[in-house]
Amino acid sequence: MQPTHAEVARTLAAGHLPGVAHIACRPGPLPVRHVTDANGRVLLLSPRDGALAAALKPQEGNDDTAMVLDISDVPPMAGSPAIGRVWISGWATLLEGGAERAATLDYADIDASGDLLDVGDGQVIHRLDVAEVRYERNENLVDVDVDDWAEATPDPLCRIEFDLIADLIDHHEAEMSAYVRRQLGSTFQPKAEPQVVRMDRYGFMVRLDDKLARLAFPRPVSDRHDLAHLLHPVLCHRCGD
Structure with a gap:
C-alpha cells in the first residue's frame, strides 16, 4: 500500500x-x-x-x-x-x-x-x-x-516525520537494519546498512546503497501512538515470535 x-x-x-x-x-x-x-x-x-x-x-x-x-x-x-x-x-x-x-x-x-x-x-x-x-x-x-x-x-505523521526518522537512526538503527535485511531475504543484501529516509501512514522508504525500497505496514497507522504499537515487534522482533 x-x-x-x-x-x-x-x-x-x-x-x-x-x-x-x-x-x-x-x-x-x-x-x-x-x-x-x-x-x-x-x-x-x-x-x-x-x-x-x-x-x-x-x-x-x-x-x-x-x-x-x-x-x-x-x-x-x-x-x-x-x-x-x-x-x-x-x-x-x-x-x-x-x-x-x-x-x-x-x-x-x-x-x-x-x-x-x-x-x-x-x-x-x-x-x-x-x-x-x-x-x-x-x-x-x-x-x-x-x-x-x-x-x-x-498523512498523520507528516508533521513529526523528522522526529520519527531521527529516533530510529539514533536509538533503533541496528534493529531496523536487521528487520529490513530479514524482509529482503537472500534476493538482495546491501553493502551499507539500510537507512529509513521517509515515513508515512502506509510504511517507510529505505535507502539500500544506491537504491530505494518501500516497505509497507500491515495496515495504515492513525497516529504516533499507533505507529509505536505497530513497530514494537519490528524493533523487538523476538516479541513477535
Missing part, C-alpha cells in the same frame, strides 16, 4: 510546508501562510496591509481573485527523496464576519498561530475555493480529481 495522489497532495498542502501564491495579473510569486481545512478548502493568513492582501483585492465588479498556490516538499533529512509538488488553483475570497470567525477556528485547529488573535484587525483570512489540483513528482504531472482531494486526508 502507498498514498494516493490525492493523499499526497493533501499532505503537501496541510500547512507545515511553505507555499507561494501566483495571483492573476499581479507581480509575484508571493510567500503565503496557509492551511487546508477538513473539507479541502485552503485558508490563507496574511497581514491586512501586506503584499498578499493587496494582490488579492478583487478587480472592480468581482468578489474573488484567481490564484494558484504552489507548494513543494521539503525532505525531512539529508538524502531523503522529495515526495513532489502541488499546484492548487481556485478563487480567493476575503472572509468577514461569521465566516471569518469560523475560518479562524478552523485554522487554529491545524496551526494555532498567535497571529490568529489579530484576525479582524491587523490580520485577514482569505479562503481559496479549489477548482483544480495538479501533483508533480519526478517530472510526472497528474491531475487530481477535486472530489478525491476533498475526501482525502493528510
Whole structure:
C-alpha cells in the first residue's frame, strides 16, 4: 500500500510546508501562510496591509481573485527523496464576519498561530475555493480529481516525520537494519546498512546503497501512538515470535 495522489497532495498542502501564491495579473510569486481545512478548502493568513492582501483585492465588479498556490516538499533529512509538488488553483475570497470567525477556528485547529488573535484587525483570512489540483513528482504531472482531494486526508505523521526518522537512526538503527535485511531475504543484501529516509501512514522508504525500497505496514497507522504499537515487534522482533 502507498498514498494516493490525492493523499499526497493533501499532505503537501496541510500547512507545515511553505507555499507561494501566483495571483492573476499581479507581480509575484508571493510567500503565503496557509492551511487546508477538513473539507479541502485552503485558508490563507496574511497581514491586512501586506503584499498578499493587496494582490488579492478583487478587480472592480468581482468578489474573488484567481490564484494558484504552489507548494513543494521539503525532505525531512539529508538524502531523503522529495515526495513532489502541488499546484492548487481556485478563487480567493476575503472572509468577514461569521465566516471569518469560523475560518479562524478552523485554522487554529491545524496551526494555532498567535497571529490568529489579530484576525479582524491587523490580520485577514482569505479562503481559496479549489477548482483544480495538479501533483508533480519526478517530472510526472497528474491531475487530481477535486472530489478525491476533498475526501482525502493528510498523512498523520507528516508533521513529526523528522522526529520519527531521527529516533530510529539514533536509538533503533541496528534493529531496523536487521528487520529490513530479514524482509529482503537472500534476493538482495546491501553493502551499507539500510537507512529509513521517509515515513508515512502506509510504511517507510529505505535507502539500500544506491537504491530505494518501500516497505509497507500491515495496515495504515492513525497516529504516533499507533505507529509505536505497530513497530514494537519490528524493533523487538523476538516479541513477535
